[in-house]
Amino acid sequence: MYPILLRCLIKQIKVNFFVFLGFYLFFVSYTCLGETYVCAHRGDVKNAPENTLPAFQSAVKKGVHMIEFDVRMTKDGHLVIMHDEKVDRTTNGKGKVQDLISEEIYKLDAGKWFSDSFAGTKIPSLYEVITTIPYGILCNVHVYGDEFVTEVVAKTLKETGQMGRCFIACNNEKQVEVLREKVPEMKICLLPEGLEKRRNFIERGIRLKVSYVQISITQGLDNLKEDIELAHQHGIKVNFFSAQDPETIKKLAEAGVDYILTDNVDLCFDVLKNYGTKPLIIDDQGKDSNTSQILSMVNH
Numbered sequence: 001m002y003p004i005l006l007r008c009l010i011k012q013i014k015v016n017f018f019v020f021l022g023f024y025l026f027f028v029s030y031t032c033l034g035e036t037y038v039c040a041h042r043g044d045v046k047n048a049p050e051n052t053l054p055a056f057q058s059a060v061k062k063g064v065h066m067i068e069f070d071v072r073m074t075k076d077g078h079l080v081i082m083h084d085e086k087v088d089r090t091t092n093g094k095g096k097v098q099d100l101i102s103e104e105i106y107k108l109d110a111g112k113w114f115s116d117s118f119a120g121t122k123i124p125s126l127y128e129v130i131t132t133i134p135y136g137i138l139c140n141v142h143v144y145g146d147e148f149v150t151e152v153v154a155k156t157l158k159e160t161g162q163m164g165r166c167f168i169a170c171n172n173e174k175q176v177e178v179l180r181e182k183v184p185e186m187k188i189c190l191l192p193e194g195l196e197k198r199r200n201f202i203e204r205g206i207r208l209k210v211s212y213v214q215i216s217i218t219q220g221l222d223n224l225k226e227d228i229e230l231a232h233q234h235g236i237k238v239n240f241f242s243a244q245d246p247e248t249i250k251k252l253a254e255a256g257v258d259y260i261l262t263d264n265v266d267l268c269f270d271v272l273k274n275y276g277t278k279p280l281i282i283d284d285q286g287k288d289s290n291t292s293q294i295l296s297m298v299n300h
Contacts, residue, residue: 034277063279078102
């Protein structure tokens with residue numbers, strides 16, 4: 001009888017030991033990572049035309065933790081990726097997105113302006129983008145348009161199973177209100193209005209109970225750490241728009257910013273590696289490795 005009990009006890013001790021060891025190794029690997037992450041603003045825009053699939057694919061390969069992109073609606077109701085109100089700057093076409101039908105939009109060349117090597121690159125749809133960016137990378141979806149457009153974007157993300165890794169960046173409280181009414185489970189990022197002071201902005205985000213606030217470099221860097229701590233105390237993640245130089249990136253990391261929107265992904269990673277930040281590792285099938293997937297779920 002006793003030998004059996006002893007063997008059972010030894011077996012249980014072994015099981016508990018390996019469970020503890022697994023949690024310990026995960027904790028060590030987790031705490032060794034930095035707390036400030038890289039968000040590719042409109043993709044890897046230093047090396048590919050903004051808001052296009054090549055820009056997003058390049059950002060994915062470099063291991064960014066978040067990708068920001070802009071959504072607008074065409075005249076016939078298609079959701080396309082475009083920052084500007086007009087297509088003039090980044091394509092060979094002319095006119096407002098809202099005045100063009102999808103057939104006209106998809107015929108435009110959105111790459112040649114950047115480089116001849118990207119000639120023929122098309123304006124992507126929202127669906128193309130969310131199926132190109134692997135699950136595990138956060139999608140910062142900046143919606144341009146009225147409350148109807150915001151609602152359609154949110155419902156599209158919900159119907160395509162993207163709620164776990166996407167949030168909508170709102171320019172105003174009307175967008176917030178429609179999301180709360182129509183798709184209440186949608187995560188929201190609040191953007192500052194005009195010359196709104198950073199402290200007042202964060203306090204407004206707290207009152208609205210958003211998941212993210214996106215502070216701006218135009219709001220300055222003074223007392224930044226204190227304001228970020230206030231947001232964190234209320235469970236709000238802080239994005240920063242934007243940083244392109246080493247000194248600013250260092251200040252943001254030291255202040256505890258969660259995600260830095262940048263037009264220079266390579267530089268941002270190069271600076272943040274000194275703070276323990278590592279790229280996400282994406283395999284050839286477009287899925288995270290087990291470790292990256294776990295960290296993605298925990299951190300995001």
